Amino acid sequence: MAMTFNKIGDGEWKLNVCGYTCPHPQMYTKKALQKMEGGDVLILEFDNPSSGESILAMCEAEGNDLFDKQDLGGSFSWKIRKA
Amino acid sequence: MLGTQTENTSWLSKSNNRYAAGVVSFVIVCSLMALSLDSRFLYLLVYAWFGVIYGVLLQYGRFCMASAVRDLFAVKVPRMAVGMMIAVALYSVVATVVTLAGFSTFHPNALGWHIMIGGAIFGFGIVFTGGCASGSLYKAGEGNMSSMLVILAISFSQAIVVSASGWWDNMVPQSWVSSAVAKDMPSELSVTQGWFDIFTAGYVWDLKGTTMAELLGMGGTASGAIFANAFLTAILPVTVILVLLYKFYFRKGYVRRTGKTAMSMKDELAGLWAMCTSSKNTALAGIGLGIFAGLHMYVTGALRDHYDILNFGDLLAAMGYQSGLSIQDTVFDPGYWYITTQEAQWGGWVLHQLGVENMGNIYFGLENGLPNPLLNAPGFMSIGIILGASVMALTRGEFKWKKPSIESAIFAVVGGTLMGIGARIGMGCNIGAFFATVTNGDPSGWIYLLGMVIGSYVGVKVFAWWMDWSVARNQSECAL
Numbered sequence: 001m002a003m004t005f006n007k008i009g010d011g012e013w014k015l016n017v018c019g020y021t022c023p024h025p026q027m028y029t030k031k032a033l034q035k036m037e038g039g040d041v042l043i044l045e046f047d048n049p050s051s052g053e054s055i056l057a058m059c060e061a062e063g064n065d066l067f068d069k070q071d072l073g074g075s076f077s078w079k080i081r082k083a
Numbered sequence: 084m085l086g087t088q089t090e091n092t093s094w095l096s097k098s099n100n101r102y103a104a105g106v107v108s109f110v111i112v113c114s115l116m117a118l119s120l121d122s123r124f125l126y127l128l129v130y131a132w133f134g135v136i137y138g139v140l141l142q143y144g145r146f147c148m149a150s151a152v153r154d155l156f157a158v159k160v161p162r163m164a165v166g167m168m169i170a171v172a173l174y175s176v177v178a179t180v181v182t183l184a185g186f187s188t189f190h191p192n193a194l195g196w197h198i199m200i201g202g203a204i205f206g207f208g209i210v211f212t213g214g215c216a217s218g219s220l221y222k223a224g225e226g227n228m229s230s231m232l233v234i235l236a237i238s239f240s241q242a243i244v245v246s247a248s249g250w251w252d253n254m255v256p257q258s259w260v261s262s263a264v265a266k267d268m269p270s271e272l273s274v275t276q277g278w279f280d281i282f283t284a285g286y287v288w289d290l291k292g293t294t295m296a297e298l299l300g301m302g303g304t305a306s307g308a309i310f311a312n313a314f315l316t317a318i319l320p321v322t323v324i325l326v327l328l329y330k331f332y333f334r335k336g337y338v339r340r341t342g343k344t345a346m347s348m349k350d351e352l353a354g355l356w357a358m359c360t361s362s363k364n365t366a367l368a369g370i371g372l373g374i375f376a377g378l379h380m381y382v383t384g385a386l387r388d389h390y391d392i393l394n395f396g397d398l399l400a401a402m403g404y405q406s407g408l409s410i411q412d413t414v415f416d417p418g419y420w421y422i423t424t425q426e427a428q429w430g431g432w433v434l435h436q437l438g439v440e441n442m443g444n445i446y447f448g449l450e451n452g453l454p455n456p457l458l459n460a461p462g463f464m465s466i467g468i469i470l471g472a473s474v475m476a477l478t479r480g481e482f483k484w485k486k487p488s489i490e491s492a493i494f495a496v497v498g499g500t501l502m503g504i505g506a507r508i509g510m511g512c513n514i515g516a517f518f519a520t521v522t523n524g525d526p527s528g529w530i531y532l533l534g535m536v537i538g539s540y541v542g543v544k545v546f547a548w549w550m551d552w553s554v555a556r557n558q559s560e561c562a563l
Binding site for chain 1: 332
């Protein structure tokens, strides 16, 4: 499945990178956050656990708020509010 | 007691945990079967069980050395680079104890330009595969089929590189050919046919490999092992790299989070500590891997002493398994954590079964042999990593059969092939040519890492270009 990134509501975006290994998920997440405005929320869906570690550290370093982490049994759905 | 039983029942009620218990039971049963055939298979099982431990720790810490260099450039995250440095420091300490106890199995790599070139090709490849050689094994244990493709690509590309002969033989310098001929090797080996044989016999064998202790005239002494090998070659560079990582990749965010306007030395040290512990899983995995990698070398060294052998080939011959041994009656048996050579043997063995004559080259025919995978001791370390990682992934609910996208599959094959080529030119991967070397006093590993850093930097630039291009083609589904 190809990666998708779309605006799904007012200030809300969805990035799906399931099926992609490192470094796709973290690089697409970085690019998606760059595209968004401050305060916008990104719903991120991925299934490569090690990318999660990098995305977590990336959010911490850049001050973005990772406020919801759903473990869907082998895949993940995270919500990130851009600083 | 009743409480414990209830807890156990509850743990096993989850299907993932039952599968994990099944994998562990499978490894135990296979181990007992091997021992019942011949107790000397203990030597092979040590590799297998250390592999299981490595796999558990790698998955626990999501410990992939590819991301150590790649994520610095791709997303400016130092998490894995820090974890790798912790593992290097710990391994060097344990390796020193093992050396002082007289059980070290380590041999330094020949130092030359090939180390940096191989590291650069390997570093370029890992950006596209999503994992280093060990990382691909542990991710395969998570059910990642893209990583399985990477392992196949590494195996076959190496097997082909070391035995291929053709027009590219003419690309190597004539001086290497002359030097290879002068080695006067046995007639079973065709050292002037096949560029890798010419490269090995005509170039690498003319180079010297050494440890820092020997370089400083302290070889064979306790102070050489402690000061020159552990401190100068591992701990001092690790400290410098950690400080640089903190300054360039962590400090800014840390200062913002603490809200301090001026940082004292105490604050800076607290920041450095915060960086080292920011991912506890990675830090703990680094500590565990450092300690167990050293212990592995100790146990294998002690077993060689016990069986009075220098190489597993001696033991295989004594057990009646002659097939696949090199002309020196040896097989690949590093005695410590290593990845790529046993994968090359898997690929080489399959090609050999298909009728390819590849025992006339130096790599398989003289040095490493081509044993049946069921008798390949380091091969079982790699299998152990996959199984150990699958146990950990299952118990954490992270196991999932993951079909790669077409793009990931192509990257896995192309990147894995480059990793295989780089590993053979550089004499190993990030484990054998870097991790195992710098921790045992061989400075060549830092040259390899420098090559990996350069290759990864270029790889990230190419990857970013590819990403922009593919996003532009896919604008209907992607607003990036």
